[in-house]
Amino acid sequence: MSGVASIHLVENALLVSIQDDVTDTEIIDLQDALSNRIADENVDGVIVDISALEIVDTFVGRVIAQLAGISRLLAAETYVVGMRPAVAVTLVELGMYLPQTRTALSLSHALAQLRRG
């Protein structure tokens, strides 16, 4: 795994923060690493913090959507937290609604939702 994003276990979830200079290759590597950790650690959720991301284009959006699909097959929910308003507007303009992901405004909101099950 590159140094771009480290994966942390917080309560029953895996937390990862994506950095703004992430490349296509690195985010695919991250998707692979997260998929393995979801299965290995039997977590209920994956929390992807994108607050550092100034843009989410169709490629990164697709990887996040795929990650949510993979997580669900492995019995975990994916939460996207920290999305900037400008990113949300742009994703909608691109026609990307990330239907499999659940969004939360912050990490603590995501963890609270996971605790409730």
Add this chain to the structure above:
Amino acid sequence: MAEPQPDFLHKIIQRIDLRTGKDAVQARQVVARELKARGVSALRVTRFATAVSEIARNVIVHGGGGHFTVGLNAATSYLDVECRDRGRGIPDIEQAMKDGFTTAGGLGRGLGGAKRLSDRFEIETVPGQGTTVRMSAKI
């Protein structure tokens, strides 16, 4: 195809060779920096930087690499970006601009999306010779 605006890229700020994902990241970061420095709103910075990211990736993935140039159009207050490759070109540009069209297994929203997110957008492509995209954001 449309001729470029006569004052397009009037004052060049930076050129970047587009070969890897890192180059595409640098290109959209330069665009974001230049727009922010001119007081453009966060939403408009994100929209145009996203458009540039889509096109820069196309150059790398479909065009076999190419060149990115960013500059100013002082007369009309646009930040101009040109992305040029010498790849195989796009045979049917109208089809390629439609949402849902993809040749590389993607979502097929990149090209049409980039056009919607730009204030000015034109594409020139010659099959077998390459593609040039000229796109601008009002500053």
